[in-house]
Each structure stands twice: as C-alpha cells, then as structure tokens.
Amino acid sequence: MADIELQGISKKFGPNTALRGVDIDIKDGEFFVLLGQTGAGKTTTLRVIAGLEKPDTGTVLIDGQDATTWNAAERDVALVLQQYSLYPRLTVRGNLEFPLKSRTQNFTADEITQRVERAAETLQITRLLDRKVERLSGGEMQRVSIGRAIVRQPRVFLMDEPLSALDANLRDVLRVELKKLHQELGATFVFVTHDQVEAMSMGDKIGVLDRGKLIQVGTPDDIYAKPLNTFVARSVGTPPMNLVDGVVKGGKAVLNIGGHALSIANSKAQDGQNIRFGIRPEDVLISPDAPAEARIFDVENHGVIKILTLDLDGTHVHATVSAQMKVKIDDTVRFGWKPDKVLYFDPVSGLNLSIQ
Amino acid sequence: MAGVRTPREKWTNRTAIAAVFLALIIMLTPIYWITATAFKPRNLATTIPPTVFFTPEVSPFVKLFTKRSQLREQPTQEEYESAPWWEKMVVDGGEKVVRNRKTGEVRSSGYSDRFKNSLIVSIISTVVAVCMGTLTAYGFSRFKVKGEDDWMFFILSTRMLPPVVVAIPMFLMYRVVGLNDTHLGLIILYTAFNLSFAVWIMKGFIDEIPKEYEEAALVDGYTRMQAFFKVVLPEALTGMAATAVFCFITAWNEYAFALIMTNRNAQTAPPYIPSQVGSGLPDWTVIAAGTLLFLIPVAIFTFLLRNHLLRGMSFGAIRK
Numbered sequence A: 001m002a003d004i005e006l007q008g009i010s011k012k013f014g015p016n017t018a019l020r021g022v023d024i025d026i027k028d029g030e031f032f033v034l035l036g037q038t039g040a041g042k043t044t045t046l047r048v049i050a051g052l053e054k055p056d057t058g059t060v061l062i063d064g065q066d067a068t069t070w071n072a073a074e075r076d077v078a079l080v081l082q083q084y085s086l087y088p089r090l091t092v093r094g095n096l097e098f099p100l101k102s103r104t105q106n107f108t109a110d111e112i113t114q115r116v117e118r119a120a121e122t123l124q125i126t127r128l129l130d131r132k133v134e135r136l137s138g139g140e141m142q143r144v145s146i147g148r149a150i151v152r153q154p155r156v157f158l159m160d161e162p163l164s165a166l167d168a169n170l171r172d173v174l175r176v177e178l179k180k181l182h183q184e185l186g187a188t189f190v191f192v193t194h195d196q197v198e199a200m201s202m203g204d205k206i207g208v209l210d211r212g213k214l215i216q217v218g219t220p221d222d223i224y225a226k227p228l229n230t231f232v233a234r235s236v237g238t239p240p241m242n243l244v245d246g247v248v249k250g251g252k253a254v255l256n257i258g259g260h261a262l263s264i265a266n267s268k269a270q271d272g273q274n275i276r277f278g279i280r281p282e283d284v285l286i287s288p289d290a291p292a293e294a295r296i297f298d299v300e301n302h303g304v305i306k307i308l309t310l311d312l313d314g315t316h317v318h319a320t321v322s323a324q325m326k327v328k329i330d331d332t333v334r335f336g337w338k339p340d341k342v343l344y345f346d347p348v349s350g351l352n353l354s355i356q
Numbered sequence B: 001m002a003g004v005r006t007p008r009e010k011w012t013n014r015t016a017i018a019a020v021f022l023a024l025i026i027m028l029t030p031i032y033w034i035t036a037t038a039f040k041p042r043n044l045a046t047t048i049p050p051t052v053f054f055t056p057e058v059s060p061f062v063k064l065f066t067k068r069s070q071l072r073e074q075p076t077q078e079e080y081e082s083a084p085w086w087e088k089m090v091v092d093g094g095e096k097v098v099r100n101r102k103t104g105e106v107r108s109s110g111y112s113d114r115f116k117n118s119l120i121v122s123i124i125s126t127v128v129a130v131c132m133g134t135l136t137a138y139g140f141s142r143f144k145v146k147g148e149d150d151w152m153f154f155i156l157s158t159r160m161l162p163p164v165v166v167a168i169p170m171f172l173m174y175r176v177v178g179l180n181d182t183h184l185g186l187i188i189l190y191t192a193f194n195l196s197f198a199v200w201i202m203k204g205f206i207d208e209i210p211k212e213y214e215e216a217a218l219v220d221g222y223t224r225m226q227a228f229f230k231v232v233l234p235e236a237l238t239g240m241a242a243t244a245v246f247c248f249i250t251a252w253n254e255y256a257f258a259l260i261m262t263n264r265n266a267q268t269a270p271p272y273i274p275s276q277v278g279s280g281l282p283d284w285t286v287i288a289a290g291t292l293l294f295l296i297p298v299a300i301f302t303f304l305l306r307n308h309l310l311r312g313m314s315f316g317a318i319r320k
Helices: A042-050 A092-101 A109-122 A138-150 A168-185 A196-202 A220-225 A230-235 B007-038 B059-065 B077-082 B085-098 B111-142 B148-157 B163-177 B183-208 B211-219 B224-253 B256-261 B269-278 B284-304 B306-313
Strands: A004-013 A016-026 A031-035 A057-062 A077-080 A156-160 A188-193 A205-210 A213-218 A242-249 A252-255 A261-263 A274-279 A284-286 A292-301 A305-312 A315-322 A332-337 A343-345
Touching (some): A168 A188, A261 A332, B007 B059, B111 B183, B183 B256, B269 B284
Parallel strands (some): A031 A188, A031 A205, A156 A188
Antiparallel strands (some): A292 A305
C-alpha cells in the first residue's frame, strides 16, 4: 500500500504539451479518479505514475521516496488498460500467472497456483481458467485483466478507462465490483475515466484535468457543489450546470437574456457587477408563482424525473422536475431558482467567485 | 441464406473454379515439363512433338551426380570398332575424365557439393537476416529514432538498384579481403540483400502488435528484453516465418552474384546447373534432373511454414 505524490509534472510529446505542472497528492488506500476529456492528459499522468513515461520536469514520490527515475518494474504498481493487455496465446491461467513469473518475483509453483485461484475466485472467473483468452467475452476479458493486476498484490492499482469498452449493463456491474474490490484490498487505486458518472460514483477523490492542467481536486460532493470554475462545473452532472450571464442589480440577478430578475441569496457580488450565474438543473424551480417565464423547448422523460429544456430567447436552460409534472413541448411555464444554490462565476476568467 | 444459392452465385462460383483450374494448369505445366524431362531418356528429351509416353529412367540422375554427363553417348561395341582412330581417342579421353585412373570408378560430379553450399548459404543468411531484421524493426517500431523515416527509406533504397550493378565493385572488394569463393562471402551478401526487405516486412508486423502487451509486462516486473522475448517474439513468429520464406527463396534462387563471386568451393547450385550445358553436351535431361532436385528444399520449407505464411500474407492478421 502506498501514497503517491506528483510534484510539478510536465510532459511534452514533440510539439504537443500533455501535462503542464501537475501536482497531485493521492493518499494511501484512496480511490482517486482522474476525470477529463480525451487529450486532457489523464492517461499520460497514469503512465508517469506507472513509470512508462518519464516526465520532462517534476518529481514522482511513492511512499515519500523519489521514484522519478525508477522503471516500471521497480514501482510495484499494476496497470489495467481498456483492452489489449491479455496475451492471446495464453490461457486465462497463463495470463494470471504471467506477472507472478517475472524476474522480480520469487514464488513457488504452489504459491502461484494459490494466488491465481484466489484471484479467480474473487473475480468469479474460476470456470474460465483453462480457456483461451481469444474465446472470452469483453466483460470476461476485463475481469481477467483486473485479475492479472490483483494476483501480484501491488502497492498501487492504475486503471486506464477499464470499463469504457464494455456495454452499459456490464459497466454497471463491474463498477460495483471494482468498488467492492477496492474496499477488500484496501489498496490505492488511480482510475482514469472520461465518464463523469463513473467518476462521481466510484471516486473518493476526483481530479479534474483540462488540457494538461489539473483544475481541481476534491471529493465528488465538493466537485459537484463547489466547482472551482465553469469548466469543472460543466464536467459533472447530467445535464450539466446551467450558466447564464447577468448583472447583480438591487440584490437581484438580472439576466442579460429576457431581463428576468431572479432573487439571490446574500453574496459578495457587488451591485452592477457582471456575473455568470451557475445553477444546477435540479435547483431550477418550475412553479406558477415563479418570477420568470419561458417556453418549453424539449421534454425528456427519464422515468423518475423529467428533464425540461427551457428556451430563453435562444439560450437553453435545463430543469429537472418530477416525472409526474404534466408538461409538453411549447407550453409556457414560469421558472425561478433556489437562491442559495446559485453560484457566481467571473464571466471572463470563469473562476468561481464564491470560493475566493 | 446459408446453403441456398441463386443461379447468379452458382455462375460466379463456377467461373471462379474454372479460373483457378486454368491458373493451376499454367503454373504446373513447367513443373510437369521439368519432372517429365528429368526421367526421359536423352534421345526423347528434345523431340518435336514432345514425347508424352515413355519408360521413365533414372539415368539423368545418375549422370547428374557423376561425371558421365560430360561424356558423349557411349558407342556400341560395333560402332566403336568400326570408328576411325581419332574418334576412338575422343571416346577414350572422355573415359579418362570420367573414371578415376587408378580404381576405374566413375568420378562424382560437383552437384551434391553445390547443393550443400546452397543449403548452407541460404539457411544461414535467412536466419541472420530475419533475426537482425526483427530486432531492427522492433527498434524502429518501439523507440523514438531520430529521422526514422529517412533511415527506413535509406534501408529500402539498398534495394532500388539491380544488384548486378554492384557486382563488379563487390567482386574487386571481395578479392582484396579474400572473401571470393567463400561461404561467408555469399552469406554476407545475401544477408545484406535480404535485410532491407526483412526490416520493412517485420516493421509492419511489429507495428501491429499492441504496445500495451509489453507495457503490461514491463509493469509486471519484466525487463524490456524479457518483455521482447516473452511477449513480442511469440506474436511476431508468424511474420518472421513469412519473412523467412521470402528471404530463403531469394537467397536460394540467387544466380548473378553466385556466378561472379564463386567458382569452386562455395559455388551454389544455380550457377552450376546451367554450367552443365557447357561441359560435354547440352543434356537437357541432366539439367532437368538438377532443377527438379533444386526445387525440393523451397517446396519443403514453404510447406512447413504454410500455416504461418497464410496468416502472414494477410497483413494485420493479429487479432484485435
């Protein structure tokens, strides 16, 4: 078990900068999720931790020791990739044994069998042990590659989008299993994903990456409720946070579009200041006595809830309402928001003004 | 619909079969011709129209392995006695070349030695070229090499001129360093010639092997070398087999350099076989017999590697 610290990691690939001064502190036993779009530098960060890439600048500390120059084998980490990491020529057993037979390990044949069988049991793949890898389904393959990671009982598990190649049902099942596995093993997990649902539901901590920069690290609650800027605000939550520009006037928010005046809770925002207001869809209220009026552009029924898309002169605002509410497209409704849930962002820099 | 064929499909199918047969006939005819000629008595080898039915004999093979091919047709006893003295001298002189003076045994020809030379040179140069090619390709495929494209082009460019162009300078250089008419000399030549080809083909195959395999092994505690031997090599075997077949065929069939660079010790079979036309009389049955035997190793080699070859031919055959 180990904690990992990255200090000022930068990495360039030719003309492309993958990472710009990333600092992360991952505690022992934490389930840390790196969330970001394609090309944000998630995988590079993971590969730097694994020792498969050497950073241009910066230090990698594992358990407080400088591991920057250690190669992959010395770091005692395990890597689970989206695909490909299984050897097609070997059986499932052969694949699970592979990490145990390396030069750095000293296991007797009995120990190897024991460990392989224990891992297989944990992942419920015992019946597949003697099958060729080529004849496994996607979900089974991913279980085996997770098995390959756990047989060695490494200090750190690194997972690069291990679920994204699977279909939705299987993803849900494995998501739960991975969380359970994390609890059982108590090891440090670093999990890379572009899927905010995965990030929110699995992570103890989430690190949001944008174009090589780590924007914010925090618990899922923090990330959701107190995003550092508009990018983080929009990267979690379905549908994402609504952002509307307006001005603070007389203790009310006056929206630039439509000129609706909505009440706000006491804030540091000064009168006359231009603000980008952020409001989560579930904090948008639809009721007959609400202050503003809008046309319904679209209604999505999700069973438990309905997601309304309100049209404010071309700007769309999402609202989550109970599925019981009877609305249809082109209805006119009145809407407002929960004043205490409104977030204030700087319209230019995008920074959250309420956190400063 | 499985099993049900529209008339149109039936037709395409039949046409395809007919085309395959036609191609097969065209390709097998020379083989048949060589085989038939190799077993014909000499006087039937060049008849017009060709003789199709004949009693096969092994005399061409006997002549091939002995010096009898250098002898004129043996005259019958009567012919010999009625011949003028100078013709008797020619026949007797021929006998002296063919037979060991002391024991009277028929001397063996150089064919088996040349054949052995061919095997030695082709096999060693193929193995070396494929091994070096695989390692080079691995380097180019996995590591950042400065000016990679230029290097790859440079490697390919060694194949861009007909090899005979460099034959004379090579001959002069070889004479200086004493590599003329040696196995090593030919092996170096053929390896160099095949290497560019091996690098290019193997690069294609190794590029197809996902990097993730090795990276997983590296993370699992294997060194780069171990990862290469344990993970990459088994995946690359198919490609190596395909490359080996190509290299072997090239080395085995090579004529021009062998003709120029070797004459006795290290001469391979290709320049030897036609030389039989010049020694004694053009006995086509002997040449056919030599050619037939010469075809066999390539056939065996290709046959042994046929599974790899089939998979290797459809590039990118590695399962995703």
